[in-house]
Amino acid sequence: MTTPVSHMLLVLLAAFIGSFGGVFLKAGSAELRKGWMYLVIAKEPPFFNWRLAAGVAMFLLSSYFFVLGIRPPGELSVLYPMVALGYIFTLLWSRIFFKEPFTRGKVLGLFLIVVGVFFVGLGSK
Amino acid sequence: MSAPAADSARISDAPARRQPVGLVFCCTILGAAAQVLMKSGANHMANPGLLGMIANLPLMAGYSLYGISTLLLVIALKDGELSLLYPVIALTYVWVTVLSFLIFRDHINPFKLTGIVLIVTGVAVLGKGGRR
Numbered sequence: 001m002t003t004p005v006s007h008m009l010l011v012l013l014a015a016f017i018g019s020f021g022g023v024f025l026k027a028g029s030a031e032l033r034k035g036w037m038y039l040v041i042a043k044e045p046p047f048f049n050w051r052l053a054a055g056v057a058m059f060l061l062s063s064y065f066f067v068l069g070i071r072p073p074g075e076l077s078v079l080y081p082m083v084a085l086g087y088i089f090t091l092l093w094s095r096i097f098f099k100e101p102f103t104r105g106k107v108l109g110l111f112l113i114v115v116g117v118f119f120v121g122l123g124s125k
Numbered sequence: 126m127s128a129p130a131a132d133s134a135r136i137s138d139a140p141a142r143r144q145p146v147g148l149v150f151c152c153t154i155l156g157a158a159a160q161v162l163m164k165s166g167a168n169h170m171a172n173p174g175l176l177g178m179i180a181n182l183p184l185m186a187g188y189s190l191y192g193i194s195t196l197l198l199v200i201a202l203k204d205g206e207l208s209l210l211y212p213v214i215a216l217t218y219v220w221v222t223v224l225s226f227l228i229f230r231d232h233i234n235p236f237k238l239t240g241i242v243l244i245v246t247g248v249a250v251l252g253k254g255g256r257r
Contacts, residue, residue: 032199109250111247114247116242116243117240120222124237
């Protein structure tokens with residue numbers, strides 16, 4: 001295994017930031033219930049939907065760290081499973097911030113997906 | 126702009142529980158197409174500066190698809206659970222693997238195939254049984 005720890009940390013950071021990106025997009029999406037224009041604007045200061053903007057910014061930042069992490073000599077077989085950890089973070093944040101319950105279906109589905117991403121990583125050179 | 130009460134009631138009452146998963150499904154196809162476009166744009170990049178990127182049509186098309194995909198994700202999140210929808214994004218791996226095989230002739234090996242089958246099964250479990 002030749003992937004440096006620094007590359008693993010970069011990808012973990014990307015997964016962590018990305019999982020919070022999802023949280024902010026979810027929080028910002030609630031504004032849409034008032035109408036489509038609330039995709040951009042907001043009634044209270046700062047008068048724009050800053051949660052959505054923050055979510056998008058976090059996705060961009062996450063992909064930046066991801067690209068830094070998967071540069072050579074980073075190996076996808078090691079790094080892809082760490083991306084999948086982001087899904088597990090998201091399960092936790094969803095419960096903490098939005099009171100979404102853990103269910104057997106979610107845990108089983110997530111487990112299959114994480115193992116699947118691990119295998120796609122193993123098969124990638 | 127006017128009559129927001131009736132409007133918002135209609136939007137928030139939209140029941141269709143499957144719809145958010147279907148929207149994220151579309152997201153992943155758009156996201157995969159975006160990645161393939163960006164890859165082919167990066168393959169024939171004339172000059173790597175900012176102007177070269179803006180003049181690069183496939184690259185810009187890729188970014189635009191990413192934008193549309195994010196918009197769909199937000200609309201899906203309005204009515205769906207984050208914990209259910211976020212992992213579905215992993216379907217992007219499946220489409221990228223298939224598209225890379227079709228377009229760039231990348232190899233599909235038993236590991237990738239196993240991974241794809243597991244991801245699809247996982248998404249199916251999330252989509253069906255995740256609600257309770």
